[in-house]
Amino acid sequence: MGLQTAMKNLMTWDETRRYGKFIKKRALEQFLEIYNRMKLRPPDDLKYGDEMEYMLIEFDNVKRAARLLLTGNRLCEKLNRTCKNEKELVGNWTLEYSTFMIESTPATPFEGLAGLGDVERTMNARRQEGQARMEENEKLVTVSSFPRLGCDGALADSQDLPLNGSLMDSSFLPDFTVTLTPRFEAMTRNANLRRGRKISINVPVFQDRKTSRPVLENFNSHVDSTASRADHVYMDGMAFANGCCSLQITLQAKDLEELKLLYDQFGALSPIIKALGASSPIFRGFLLDLDTRWSVLVQGTDDRTPEEQDTLISSASRCPFYPRCSSIRSYISENGREYNDLPFPVDEAVQKTLIKEGVCQGLAAHLANTFAREPMLMFEEKVTEDVDHDYFYFESLQSLNYQAVRFKIPPPNIDMGWRLELRVCDVQLTDFENAAFVTFAVLLSRVIVQRKLNFLMPISKVDENMLQADANDAVRQGKFWCRVKSSKNNDVFERLSLNALINGLEGKFDGIIPIIRGFLSTATEMHKSTRQIVDQHLTLISKRASGDYLTTAQWIRQFVRSHQDYREDSVVTEAICYDLMVMCEKTSKGEVRDSRILA
Template sequence: MGLLSQGSPLSWEETKRHADHVRRHGILQFLHIYHAVKDRHKDVLKWGDEVEYMLVSFDHENKKVRLVLSGEEVLETLQEKGERTNPNHPTLWRPEYGSYMIEGTPGQPYGGTMSEFNTVEDNMRKRRKEATALLGENQALCTITSFPRLGCPGFTLPEFKPNPVEGGASKSLFFPDEAINKHPRFSTLTRNIRHRRGEKVVINVPIFKDKNTPSPFIETFPEDEEAAKASKPDHIYMDAMGFGMGNCCLQVTFQACSISEARYLYDQLATICPIVMALSAASPFYRGYVSDIDCRWGVISASVDDRTREERGLEPLKNNNYRISKSRYDSIDSYLSECGEKYNDIDLTIDKEIYEQLLQEGIDHLLAQHVAHLFIRDPLTLFEEKIHLDDANESDHFENIQSTNWQTMRFKPPPPNSDIGWRVEFRPMEVQLTDFENSAYVVFVVLLTRVILSYKLDFLIPLSKVDENMKVAQKRDAVLRGMFYFRKDICKGGNTMVDGYGKAQHSTEQALEEYALMSIDTIINGKEGVFPGLIPILNSYLENMEVDVDTRCSILNYLKLIKKRASGELMTVARWMREFIANHPDYKQDSVITDEMNYSLILKCNQIANELCECPELLGPAFRKVKYSGSKTDSST
């Protein structure tokens, strides 16, 4: 969740008064870091994943499932039994936005050897088992991206009513403040986003039109004029940060050997973000309704959109400095490497004074405009004790802005005076139901970075086309029905790894466009004469590596899952959930998810996650049925 400072949080008006101070000193802190480590080379490849979890409680008698607001207590115990007792503990635990959420990572980063791939799933299993052991009877730890009835009456345990009147953090009609993590950062973020924006956040998700769904589908909010104006026909309306940041995701961070390698990886992976997002689609339901989207990205983007009406272009600029085209949670706006410069075709809003300052300090144009773009944003949280800092040895002001620009990729300078190198974070993936699936997506992305670096692959296309891909990726069944812009020749040098594909294509199609519309099946699995496919390239890479039998078997199993999801032979989690609800005996084809339907779905998800039942349409025969006691709820109930 980014920077977690401790102290006395300031109101938005107080924070606003210090905004220029934070930006000015944030840039000084960045410059100290940059000049200290810009020439640092030969950092070893390290990487790690982040998995976010929800705590749920099953009421088997009444057939209800609710989110348990005990995340802080569970987290405290996990940290006390883990890292505080043993610095080498295999797992680390951190808070997340929802008080029903926790985040788990490996205790130490994974290294550069191929055998590390065979430890990812085992570590995820440890995390699930460790946290589950602390839960009460009939409670479970779930890796679901969005809780289908989030924001419906009584969705939390204990139950709290929303507080839409002034004084609450979110003023939501649906999401109680008690469901927000008690760390002051989270409620302050929620309140200050609303105050800066000048109104509540507005989230409108298209509803899925089933046979008996009202047309037009219209919700009325007579008690709330703001909601009545903001809600749209045929859309599910939501009004709080919790509807976005209260979802779960799966992320991977890589340490590169140098700043130039980090910038190269940042650019190449940015083009992969929409592809992997569509492949990992897992969130089709919102506020008790079936939606017409499969991914959470646009929901989170709207949930933290702090732009004023002026910044959104709805009113003339008067009190603000810029028109800003996107929320601060969105896709990247510029490539960082020299090879990406010619594909930077998005108008970039920057702080010109900061840009000039960075140039004068020896920062190149591409990195300077990247940072100057991030710093058009205001800080959203500030703690009284953290206003005046030692810029040479601290980076809180830089991270204040950096960590609240939530983009598909994040370029991460080393912390001051640390042995950590330049890193990039891959952020678009939706969390999956099982440790096997989550491991598969992590291994796929990490393995792809090895191939990109080893063979100097080039996936770059105009950044505006990546933005178009992001829009397509969120649509229902995008993995099967969507067409995505993708580079045709990724091996300009004619790399023998793909049987001369790059060389042949370059010589015969050099006059044609560098990119074309492709299906995800083509991008992942390849199509003769069109594209070699990422999985065949990864398989070719594996054949040339020394890999022990167990690790090779694990990797191939993971790649098989990705391959079959891309081809449609296996369902995405989103498609599987849709089918489950559509076939539920209580479903009336009206796009409504009742308490009992939600209970049945989450119970089934929990059984699948703990390997207590099979799900071949989701996992296929590649799924290894290794039983372990990982749930406190009786699956036979």
């Protein structure tokens, strides 16, 4: 969810720009204050948590229609009001970007390896807690992308909501789909203003047997068809991107040095996790030739001007300016610096100041890259405030850069250390699957630290892997760059299957799951019942990678293509969408178990 605030007097884009230097100056002061204060902090224990995002869906079983409810604000208020009266909070509930979404986190972080036994149970309790505050025909469903968002009839009670509003200017979605917190309003409006035109998203259509070639939609006159591309699905608002549900996993490191190590290693591995968690093969009523939400997220949050976009393709003399949403742009540990083979923009003055204050060069460059972007959010109250107790300035820069892994500072007034957040995973249908990814990430962090594993590769290869991870059936069909064994003990990189990376390939790669299982064989702090749960979670990840279990995206794709109403033309009709959402909802509650995705 990122930075939220109770302040109301949001500045305009022009006013925010005028305060850009002021915001960056204060943000730098805040980071250095945190950096110097944390030097005296003793090592932290392992703690972790998740952020789960849900779609709010209304089912009309008479008309066989599934529609998104624009009631996230009301549900969140109801949850927070009623939960405060209960003795023990199961979860914390917060608004999300879109009014048809809501987010939950555990009431308290999980601790140590023993906490892995509580993750799935807590997720299930939170789901029940949210569902209990909804009507009988309203469901809390963990689907990453609603298949017909942007199509007629996709939103409940939306007939009087105008399109092409002053906020998004979308020809497909009303502004009411955006939750009007100051942060969400500012990032939406200012992205359009900064780029000089509204958001433009184009993602490739899956070419089925009867799909028209080329795919050319007949848009109404209010749609800017010049921004659409043949054989692509066109979307034109940030709500298509930030209206996707994800699973985000946060890990607390022992100290800053451990955080830098984990940030780099997870940055290199993030494409693998993204591919395993793929669950978004449908957008705006079309099957795509992609399986994850990531490409939509990259394009749908892109505030770059045309000139900045051109630096990626047309000018060798200018430093390329990447979208706000991307893979990591650089490694931050000293061991990772040699693999930073792609240039990226930095605020040189900030970089020099950080290095002068003792920040290592890798972290200084990473932060200077964050400071190279224009601030997108500012309030009138902050101009005259003497002391900033919430690190607003730093977080206003940091929280609007959406990289695959996020470096997180200790929050104010909470006993918490340095953390990283893994942001690439689409949300999964069931709590078992979502908990399995948390288990996998936590145990992977432990073997990286204790076994001193090294997955680093050139950033250019990480970027290639990120693109591969989006592809249709990337788990079973794709090949990913990785560091393989070498008799000469030097850097050797090869493309291997995801099965080889996760389960191992003799003579090339030991496999992440066998390494984790070897580590667990010596772990003494885990109860037998927790170990059984962990083994089940690891088996899911292993069988996903081997192809024995389908990713959610491939399961959805098979459901659509085998539906009696499907015409082999890549179109997902309202009837198909309804049946798919019914099946997703029943699967998420455990009423249906499909052996193609779960044992």
